[in-house]
Amino acid sequence: MADFVQKTVNKTAARDLAVPIATVTSFNNLIESVIADNPFGCVGYTGSDGVAVPAVIRNREHYTAKVDFIDGEGKRVGNVSLQSPSITAFNANAAEALANATLAAAMGGDAERNFAGETYYCQLKCHDPSGDDYYVTFTRKTVRISSYQDDAIKTAVETWADAVPALA
Structure with missing residues (x-):
C-alpha cells in the first residue's frame, strides 16, 4: 500500500476587521488599489498558454x-x-x-x-517572485491569505494591512 507523501506546505491566515468595510465603493477602491499598487511585490508571468498574466488579478468575486x-x-x-x-x-x-x-x-x-x-467578496490571485501563487480574499469583515508557503508572504500582506486604516 502506498502512502501519501507531503509535497508542499500551504498555509492560511485570516484577520477579522474591527469594523466592516462600509460601502461597496470603498471595498472596490481597496481592491483596485491592491491591483494597481501591487503592495505585496508580486510579479507578472507568462501562462502555459503563452498569454501574459498580471502580477495580481481578480480570481473570484x-x-x-x-x-x-x-x-x-x-x-x-x-x-x-x-x-x-x-x-x-x-x-x-x-x-x-x-x-x-x-x-x-x-x-x-x-x-x-x-x-x-449586504456582503462583498473578492479573491485576488497573486504571483510571488518565487513562482508560487497565493490568494488574498477580502470580505466586508475579513482579509484572508491562503495557499501560501513562505511566511514572508504573510508578513508582506500583514505589514501592508497594518498601514490601511480600514483593515485594522
Missing part, C-alpha cells in the same frame, strides 16, 4: 445586495437577497428590486435597502 420590505407598522414582512457576479450587476439588481412595484405589492410593504446586511 460576488456581491450580495439585501432589500427588506417594511409594512405600514414598521415591521419587516419580507426580504430578497440578490447575489451578483460584479459590482455593476450588484448596483443594477438592487436598484431593480427597490423600484419593482409589483414585488413590493406582493411582499406587502415598501422596499428599503438593508446596507448593513
Whole structure:
C-alpha cells in the first residue's frame, strides 16, 4: 500500500476587521488599489498558454445586495437577497428590486435597502517572485491569505494591512 507523501506546505491566515468595510465603493477602491499598487511585490508571468498574466488579478468575486420590505407598522414582512457576479450587476439588481412595484405589492410593504446586511467578496490571485501563487480574499469583515508557503508572504500582506486604516 502506498502512502501519501507531503509535497508542499500551504498555509492560511485570516484577520477579522474591527469594523466592516462600509460601502461597496470603498471595498472596490481597496481592491483596485491592491491591483494597481501591487503592495505585496508580486510579479507578472507568462501562462502555459503563452498569454501574459498580471502580477495580481481578480480570481473570484460576488456581491450580495439585501432589500427588506417594511409594512405600514414598521415591521419587516419580507426580504430578497440578490447575489451578483460584479459590482455593476450588484448596483443594477438592487436598484431593480427597490423600484419593482409589483414585488413590493406582493411582499406587502415598501422596499428599503438593508446596507448593513449586504456582503462583498473578492479573491485576488497573486504571483510571488518565487513562482508560487497565493490568494488574498477580502470580505466586508475579513482579509484572508491562503495557499501560501513562505511566511514572508504573510508578513508582506500583514505589514501592508497594518498601514490601511480600514483593515485594522
